[in-house]
């Protein structure tokens with residue numbers, strides 16, 4: 001890809017409190033917590049949230065490479081002057097060049113870019129099977145090393161059972177023995193054939209907000225994503241390659257009408273994956 005474009009779009013989502021969310025109808029819930037049309041071609045798109053100032057976005061270089069540029073909400077000269085970023089490739093092979101360092105990402109690989117990285121360019125190896133970079137960024141307080149994290153470097157945790165339709169593997173890309181980050185904790189969850197329930201039994205963690213990207217879901221299939229306080233649940237019907245925002249007070253769990261994969265990402269007061277408050281299934285309302 002010879003040309004480099006800098007078309008960037010963003011929208012802001014304010015933080016919603018639980019009482020306000022409980023009074024919302026379907027349309028309002030979707031406008032507040034669902035991100036549709038996430039992967040627009042040949043542009044960088046952001047949803048800048050007021051949940052931990054976590055920004056969720058995408059870069060899909062089809063005709064040309066795409067440069068990361070600052071957006072007004074960051075208030076900085078370069079996007080990463082006071083932030084860190086993780087890019088997860090859910091498409092074809094692609095590259096990320098960060099201040100001259102080249103990272104090659106296969107399908108399902110991630111790259112971590114540390115605070116202070118100035119020049120970032122996303123490119124596809126082949127525009128007819130473009131890379132699809134799912135972007136996550138949070139404020140940072142120090143610079144950790146930029147690095148490629150391939151799915152084979154991730155720490156694998158097998159959970160669930162076929163009888164409860166929740167047999168799945170959690171790939172923790174950020175863990176204490178791997179890449180260091182300030183706030184971002186990101187991973188991917190895949191399912192055994194026949195299993196469709198993620199994160200059930202579910203949990204909350206007031207210390208961290210979370211975002212999910214559901215992908216590799218059949219175009220006509222949907223995930224029924226559960227949100228809300230444990231005793232006041234709501235649902236979002238989610239299509240392939242759509243993301244949801246999960247405030248710190250909300251459960252985040254889902255059941256697919258067919259198989260899918262998802263990327264989960266958190267930011268907040270700690271990076272301890274195990275620091276969750278479990279919710280018993282019988283306590284859900």
Ligand SMILES: O=C[C@H](O)[C@@H](O)CC(=O)C(=O)O
Pocket residue numbers: 159168170187188189198199200210252264273276
């Ligand atoms: O706080 C952690 C996140 O919710 C995910 O790790 C949960 C998940 O992938 C699962 O149980 O399927």
Ligand SMILES: [Zn+2]
Pocket residue numbers: 203204205210252276
């Ligand atoms: Zn969680």
